[in-house]
Amino acid sequence: MEKFIAYNPVKLHFGKDVVNGLGKAASAYGKKVLFIYGKGSVKKYGYYDTVKKQLADEGLEIIEFSGIKPNPLIEDARDAMNIGLDNKVDMIVALGGGSVIDTAKMVGLGIANNTDPWLYMTHQEQPTKNIPLLNVLTLAATGTEMNAAAVLQNHESGQKIGYVHPLSFPAESFLDPTFTISVPQDYTAYGIIDLIAHSLEAYFGKGEPAVIDEITFAIIKDAINNGEKLLKHLDDYTLREAIMLDATLALNGLTVYGKFSGDWGVHSLGHEISLLFDTAHGATLSIAYPAWLKLHSNKIPDRIIKLGKALFGVHTVEDTIRELENTFVRLQSPIRLSNINLGEKDATELLSQYNKNSVSGIHHQLSEKDYDKLVGFMR
Ligand code: NZQ
Numbered sequence: 001m002e003k004f005i006a007y008n009p010v011k012l013h014f015g016k017d018v019v020n021g022l023g024k025a026a027s028a029y030g031k032k033v034l035f036i037y038g039k040g041s042v043k044k045y046g047y048y049d050t051v052k053k054q055l056a057d058e059g060l061e062i063i064e065f066s067g068i069k070p071n072p073l074i075e076d077a078r079d080a081m082n083i084g085l086d087n088k089v090d091m092i093v094a095l096g097g098g099s100v101i102d103t104a105k106m107v108g109l110g111i112a113n114n115t116d117p118w119l120y121m122t123h124q125e126q127p128t129k130n131i132p133l134l135n136v137l138t139l140a141a142t143g144t145e146m147n148a149a150a151v152l153q154n155h156e157s158g159q160k161i162g163y164v165h166p167l168s169f170p171a172e173s174f175l176d177p178t179f180t181i182s183v184p185q186d187y188t189a190y191g192i193i194d195l196i197a198h199s200l201e202a203y204f205g206k207g208e209p210a211v212i213d214e215i216t217f218a219i220i221k222d223a224i225n226n227g228e229k230l231l232k233h234l235d236d237y238t239l240r241e242a243i244m245l246d247a248t249l250a251l252n253g254l255t256v257y258g259k260f261s262g263d264w265g266v267h268s269l270g271h272e273i274s275l276l277f278d279t280a281h282g283a284t285l286s287i288a289y290p291a292w293l294k295l296h297s298n299k300i301p302d303r304i305i306k307l308g309k310a311l312f313g314v315h316t317v318e319d320t321i322r323e324l325e326n327t328f329v330r331l332q333s334p335i336r337l338s339n340i341n342l343g344e345k346d347a348t349e350l351l352s353q354y355n356k357n358s359v360s361g362i363h364h365q366l367s368e369k370d371y372d373k374l375v376g377f378m379r
């Protein structure tokens with residue numbers, strides 16, 4: 001086991017109708033709210049009205065910023081920050097999935113410190129304070145509701161990068177599985193893949209406490225079991241509830257107790273696919289994970305076999321990878337670049353992007369020679 005610090009200050013409200021407590025909770029943080037949401041699903045399905053009523057009923061002043069896109073952009077964070085500064089907001093309420101909440105995290109740091117959030121993401125500056133962030137989550141996937149991470153794209157610098165800072169923890173997050181029932185089949189699948197990938201990133205991090213391995217396997221098994229059923233019954237509350245809890249548990253710090261960190265190499269590989277081709281995050285991971293495991297099959301066979309035994313009852317590296325690929329296919333997510341209509345030219349572009357940004361994991365380093373093999377496995 002590695003030495004570790006556990007810290008998570010997020011107040012999580014989970015279950016049916018918890019959003020009824022949003023207005024009261026928000027009123028404890030001030031009077032003016034910057035209300036951030038995405039491209040339209042929240043209005044279509046009524047979540048926008050519910051949240052707005054909660055805030056209005058408490059007499060809070062609401063300033064809106066909308067249009068955050070999946071694979072969110074630093075430009076939107078900067079624009080929202082300027083609106084927040086002009087209006088002197090006290091807090092942010094974010095309604096949406098990972099893209100909206102991640103943007104809100106960087107907007108909050110930007111407003112509190114009056115600084116371009118990209119300077120934080122590239123570690124040129126350090127924030128010293130933040131304003132409170134309250135989230136209403138509409139998509140189970142990223143774990144952003146209970147962690148201190150944010151991921152944004154910058155097309156000017158050609159990067160999709162993550163940023164983690166203790167000041168970025170949300171103050172409170174409201175998770176009603178009912179709000180996720182409208183998530184379409186593709187994003188439901190990508191969310192399940194994402195939470196499995198977070199569990200795997202933790203599993204392949206440095207430090208291997210046995211009890212944490214078992215917790216991690218339990219999360220993955222629950223996600224596979226309920227996920228396959230959910231994709232056939234998208235409106236099943238109990239299945240939505242199970243996946244929502246799995247997603248939070250997979251990336252709220254629990255699975256890296258006793259570890260230096262997760263590895264995050266596969267996420268780095270996936271982010272470059274999203275950056276170049278605007279591919280949904282989860283879809284990049286179901287393509288990159290099998291390739292990463294193939295690359296590591298001779299380097300960490302015991303660890304891969306332990307995973308295969310626990311999840312699928314198989315006893316070899318090859319069978320483990322095959323079973324994982326089959327699972328991703330059953331979960332209706334792509335496992336090759338060709339499945340998302342990317343061809344040879346795209347694969348070559350991806351390879352040069354890996355070289356340009358020197359993508360790597362934290363525990364398992366990746367080199368130029370590896371990129372060649374990885375892209376070969378992804379074809
Ligand atoms: O924009 P709208 O119209 O709201 O539609 C969204 C979007 O098109 C839609 N959606 C969300 N909730 C819905 C819904 N549609 C119907 N009903 C609902 N209830 O779903 C689409 C995808 O939304 P998005 O927020 O992009 O998805 P997700 O939650 O998967 O977030 C992905 C982003 O999070 C980052 C990813 O890289 C990606 O940019 N990640 C953040 C992490 C973190 N902060 O810890 C960790 C992850 O590894 C990940 O990197």
Ligand code: ZN
Nearest residue numbers: 142194197198
């Ligand atoms: Zn992820």
